[in-house]
Amino acid sequence: MGELALRNIPNDYSFKRAYLDKNSQNLKTLVLGSSHFYRGVNPALLEQPAFNAAMVSQSLDYDLKILENYDSEFQNLETIILPISYFSLFGSLETGVESWRASFYNIYYGIGNPVKFEVFNKKGSQTLSKVFDFYYSDIKFKLADSLGWGRRNINVLPEELESLGLRAAQRHTKKNFNLLPFQLKNFKEIIQIANKNNWKLILVTPPAYHSYVANLNKKQLDLTIKYCKEMEEDFDNVYYYNFLQNNSFSSSDFYDADHLNQDGANKFSQMLNMKIQETPQ
Numbered sequence: 001m002g003e004l005a006l007r008n009i010p011n012d013y014s015f016k017r018a019y020l021d022k023n024s025q026n027l028k029t030l031v032l033g034s035s036h037f038y039r040g041v042n043p044a045l046l047e048q049p050a051f052n053a054a055m056v057s058q059s060l061d062y063d064l065k066i067l068e069n070y071d072s073e074f075q076n077l078e079t080i081i082l083p084i085s086y087f088s089l090f091g092s093l094e095t096g097v098e099s100w101r102a103s104f105y106n107i108y109y110g111i112g113n114p115v116k117f118e119v120f121n122k123k124g125s126q127t128l129s130k131v132f133d134f135y136y137s138d139i140k141f142k143l144a145d146s147l148g149w150g151r152r153n154i155n156v157l158p159e160e161l162e163s164l165g166l167r168a169a170q171r172h173t174k175k176n177f178n179l180l181p182f183q184l185k186n187f188k189e190i191i192q193i194a195n196k197n198n199w200k201l202i203l204v205t206p207p208a209y210h211s212y213v214a215n216l217n218k219k220q221l222d223l224t225i226k227y228c229k230e231m232e233e234d235f236d237n238v239y240y241y242n243f244l245q246n247n248s249f250s251s252s253d254f255y256d257a258d259h260l261n262q263d264g265a266n267k268f269s270q271m272l273n274m275k276i277q278e279t280p281q
Contacts, residue, residue, distance in 0.1 A: 006130065010142040012150070013108035016053055019148065020066075024073035027051055029276065031148070032063040033083035036206045040260040043147040045269035047079065047276050052148030057098040060088055060186040065111040067193050079200045079276050082190065084228050085258075086205075086216055086244075087172040089183045097171075153262045154255035165211025165257030172258075173217045184227065195237050200279055203228050203240040207249045207268060212257040239279050243268070 029050035031041050034057055043050035053066055063082065094102045105111050130141070144150045156164070194201040205224065225242060232240040248271070253264025260268055 007107075009130065010140075011104070011108065012055060012142055012144045012148075013104045015142050015144060016055070016148055017109045019051060020053065020070055020073075023049070023051065024070045025075045027074060027077050029079045029081065030074070030077060031081045032058075032066065033081075034058050034085065034088070035150070035259060036085050037081070037083045038144070038148075038150045039152050039255075040206055040265045040268055041081065041272065042149050042151070042265050042269040044149075045266060046081075046273050050147065052144070052150075054083075054148070055101075056150075057093050057096055057101055059091065059093040059096075060183045060190065062093055062105060062111075064186045064190050064193075065105070066109070067190060069109070069111050071193060071197070074197070074199075077197070077199055078281065079202060079279075080190075080194055081202045081204060081272060081276075083206050084187075084203050084224060084240075085172075086169075086208075086221055086224055087174070089180055089187065089224055089227060090174040090177055090220060091172075092179055092183065095179065149265070151262045151265060152255045152259065155252060155261060156255060158251040161209045161251055161254060161257050162211045165209050165213075166215050168256065168258045169212050169215035173220060177220075177223075180223070187227070187231070191231060191235055191238060195235060199237065200276075200281065201235075201238045202272070202275060202279065203231065203238060204272065205240075205242045205244045206258075207243040207246050207253075207260065207264075209249075209251065209254050209257040210245075213245055239275070241275055243271070 026049055029043070029047045031037055031043060031046070031050065031052040031054055033054040035054070037054035038052065038056055038058070041052055041054070043052045093099060191201060205228065228240040228242075231238045248267065249264060253260055253267060255261040
């Protein structure tokens with residue numbers, strides 16, 4: 001009974017699967033990636049029709065699974081926009097602090113490691129409160145808009161961004177690079193799928209506040225940029241744009257040090273759309 005109640009709660013995962021099941025053959029632009037793009041890219045401002053399939057903590061291996069799942073359905077796709085953030089090549093959803101989200105991809109997307117019941121999720125202790133919150137307190141768990149954008153209409157004080165930047169940079173800096181070969185493999189497979197289908201693949205290192213950038217590990221950041229540039233050089237359909245320290249963004253564009261708020265996302269999306277138009281088909 002509890003599992004049935006959970007499955008009937010609308011959420012971003014079930015919504016995004018339903019949208020792609022119904023509309024993938026019509027899409028022209030697809031956005032993938034983690035919360036940097038889930039929060040930071042408004043598909044309404046991109047080449048249409050576009051959809052944001054990014055999610056919180058979604059790592060490259062799950063981006064690849066989504067592409068593989070819908071590969072043959074993207075009949076009119078022209079462009080994929082993929083974030084390669086500071087952490088993208090060095091971590092994964094299943095080894096991160098939000099690994100409990102991994103089961104949702106199987107339950108609601110039908111991809112990833114088989115999980116039969118959400119009540120057995122690592123955060124299963126919270127499922128009863130989730131049921132109560134939705135059915136009795138009218139709290140929503142589908143947060144994305146109709147095109148998959150998880151907008152955040154929040155502004156924080158510049159002094160808050162200073163401490164938030166340090167904490168986020170520390171959280172995203174890896175003690176070892178053990179997952180780099182695994183994610184490089186996934187990265188290259190994404191490129192190969194795009195190349196096979198003649199899709200433009202636009203790689204983007206998204207903007208961040210200076211307090212985040214100032215606390216990044218140089219080696220990890222340099223490797224991120226290095227591999228992106230190498231992919232751009234090696235494949236004719238790959239284009240790389242580094243917005244990490246773009247001076248078009250100020251404190252008023254962020255809701256924390258590495259995520260754009262609604263205004264910042266709209267500004268960023270317009271910039272991305274210009275890049276789509278500039279890149280040859």
